[in-house]
Amino acid sequence: MVVRAAVAGASGYAGGELLRLLLTHPGIEIGALTGNSNAGQKLGALQPHLLPLADRVLQETTPEVLAGHDVVFLALPHGQSAAVAEQLGPEVLVVDMGADFRLRDAADWERFYGSPHAGTWPYGLPELPGGRAALEGSRRIAVPGCYPTAVSLALFPAYAAGLAEQEAVIVAASGTSGAGKSPKTHLLGSEVMGSVSPYGVGGGHRHTPEIVQNLSAAAGAPVAVSFTPTLVPMPRGILATCSARAKPGVTAETVRAAYEKAFADEPFVHLLPEGRWPATASVHGSNAVQVQVAYDASVGRIIAISAIDNLTKGTAGGALQSMNIALGLDESTGLSTIGVAP
Ligand SMILES: NC(=O)C1=CN([C@@H]2O[C@H](COP(=O)(O)OP(=O)(O)OC[C@H]3O[C@@H](n4cnc5c(N)ncnc54)[C@H](OP(=O)(O)O)[C@@H]3O)[C@@H](O)[C@H]2O)C=CC1
């Protein structure tokens, strides 16, 4: 069976990473590629690393152009996906890499995104409890944000096993591609190079409610989250350092056992051997997630650290993994745990 896939937002970072992966997926035929300001341009001018697609011309993002495909990936800015998706039939698998359908709580959406809530779709993080069952056979998928992917995978085992109190503190460092390709002053080389800076401090980042949603579901009770993102001078990668107060009686051994159990059969999430720590360089360009966990007895806290590539597992790889599950394909098809180093 060949699956015909269209990519809306093919000129952007997320769309470009998705195409890089789709080119190696044996079951996919790449159909329409669309953009906005770059419609009419050849892809080779915008994504020169995608040589096999260099002569493909970007089309306008319209329902007519996206019609006639089995799968449509939407790698568009927030708020653009709903209008496109509602024009696509229920038989088409629509995979939204934006935020529009991630949150269950309409009030959270309106508070953090400032527009009416479009709805909630099955969430594309298969490793969460019940995650795969929610995706099987689905024709709509909301791919998680990059920070919620890194943070949720680092912390959910502690909550699912009942080891952590319902409060977490997270500091996560991201490369600049997380902010997309459109020019912004704070992303200029002269601003970013040689500097690390926080942003969205004090609960203001829109990924906070998504992280709360995931951890609360794992805990079966509301989890309060303090989330601070930082921008670091590298193109790709997220390192999330997460900590939560341990419940009474928790030991280093019970924590380790919970994480070993959670990730034992996961194809992409790797709990590192004790004493080794995640690094973004080790997952560059791969769908792998590195996790390590420790129990800091001096303060009674569980410390979980994860590393992902924000463009791969953090969006395009997660999208493809979820598509594979929805279509009944092997989950790892077209995805690699092999990174690029140094
Ligand atoms: N970058 C990342 O690490 C991650 C990104 N995402 C999400 O993926 C989506 C795309 O992000 P990213 O690739 O980084 O962003 P980019 O800015 O790099 O790309 C945006 C894409 O959307 C197109 N576009 C812009 N405005 C419109 C519009 N009004 N209608 C249709 N198309 C439009 C652009 O086309 P053109 O260039 O032709 O104007 C471009 O192809 C976002 O929702 C983002 O939040 C999710 C997780 C991680």
Ligand SMILES: CC(=O)N[C@@H](CCC(=O)OP(=O)(O)O)C(=O)O
């Ligand atoms: C470095 C940087 O700016 N990162 C982005 C996160 C991008 C992402 O994952 O996700 P969405 O799909 O939710 O936009 C930010 O903090 O806004």
